Amino acid sequence: MELANSKSNSRGKSIRNFLGEYYTWIMFIVLYIVAGIIVPNLFTSTTMVTILVQGTTVCLLAFGMTFAMLVGEIDMSIVAVAAFSPMISIMLWEAGLPVPLAMILVLLFGVVVGIFNGLMVTKMKIPSLIQTVAVWWMLSGFVLIVTKGAAKTGLPDAWMFMGRFNVIGRIPLLIPFFVLVLILAIIFARRTVTGRRMYLVGGNADACAAMGIPVDRIKIIAFVMSGVFAALAGYVLSARMGFVSARFAVEWLMPAIAAPVIAGVSMNGGKGNLINVIAGAYLVQLIVMIVRTGGVGGYYTDFVQGVIVFIAILINTFRERLSQ
């Protein structure tokens, strides 16, 4: 009798742990259902696919931000990388660079910016907030200079293939690609030496150094990951929209910060589950969509996004207090 009792207790406990661990998913699902009462057609497959596709940008940016946060840093340059990388690559394509090389170049820009941010933060001891805001403005400013503010349309077909070719129904090729990238990132974070070390470095960098973990290198790799994910986000957005512009993706900076924070990624480093960041990203995406379609004018979106980030921070802080 007692044994059975303790068994069901431990099952109850593990269910509670599970719900506690994945509460972001629950929040997302609940909000989706509630929003469905207000927003028309939210349960149609067309709307669901639209949300899935639109959310890819925030989700990739949020993954990038998460890697920076895991090691106790922040990367504000992601939105600039998301505009700069595809924009400059497209301009080089116009100048004669073959499309495949231009596409590889997109990622390479992400890597280079990541290495630069990582080196400045680790070797020059510049706070990552200052460093990455400076890079954000430099890259955005550079794009403005070379484009004079004009958007680029007429992207090559091969570039847009991912966004335009549907694999099944209205699901474009970029969705399976996106899912694959997320899975690889999750495996990297959880199951590889470097991924796990990011958590350890964020948890206690001194202890890591004392145990022979190359802290600087791990941090630089984290910035490279955030740069690459930002570049991917920019590429995916351009493949979907069919254009690139200087102010591309800027509106997604706040959501990209809010998503990991809502998902419980610690802003002090060392803690965060990427699976929840997906839910966090779609949750924020959904809120932004509700605000847009909910009839409140466009002037409200910045304000609402600020409020979302703030509430996310409050929830996260409250949860961290509770768990201590």
Add this chain to the structure above:
Amino acid sequence: MIMIRANNISMNFGMIKALKNVSFELEAGKILGLVGDNGAGKSTLLKILCGYLQPTSGEIYIEDKRVQFKSSADAMKEGVAITHQFLELVDMATAWENFFMGREITGKGVGPFKLLDINQMKELTRKAIEKYGLSIDLECEVGKLSGEERQIIAVARAIESDPKILLLDESFTLLSLEGREELVNFLKKVNQQHNVTMIIVSHDLELVKNLTHKIMVLRGGEKIFYGDTEEVSVDQIVEFMLPQE
């Protein structure tokens, strides 16, 4: 054979001279007890030997080879392992992650994409901790464990890395009396069976007398005494440690 030789090691932190021209050598397989009052420079000396700090001046030789560690990683490659005074655990991480940090076990995969063998790491951690008569929830964050459990994880982690030279900085402080005795016996066993050379910092002079072959006393960053443990009494050691008028 001389396992470790330090030559005129000095360490300055700005104006503070934490170590002043400390020299000593230690034969392979011997246990050295390093004692001294708070602030004498014991931790600083161990941190230099394990590559965590770089001395202001002086040289270190391991098995007659000059070594210049730039980081703890360098020292680990030469077979030096340490348990720091303040343990250096990642509180948010689990016991097994702390146990294997810096020397993770991988299985399938290639290069940087090798996957961790988490099950094996858990199993080896469990076995290692059991040797000290403890059983710890391996998935528990170490920040939530008791002081004794944390200390054992940090000590076992250094010993299980199979070092040539083991440095323990006040690794007994959080243990119960029985725990201390058990660890002392275990260290003796490790020392005899694997011929591990050790430097042990402790304020428990009885323990130092019981465990070590050699004793070195530091005072204000200077070496005051170095000799066979058998030759000095606890009272004499205390005398060496006390500040001189």
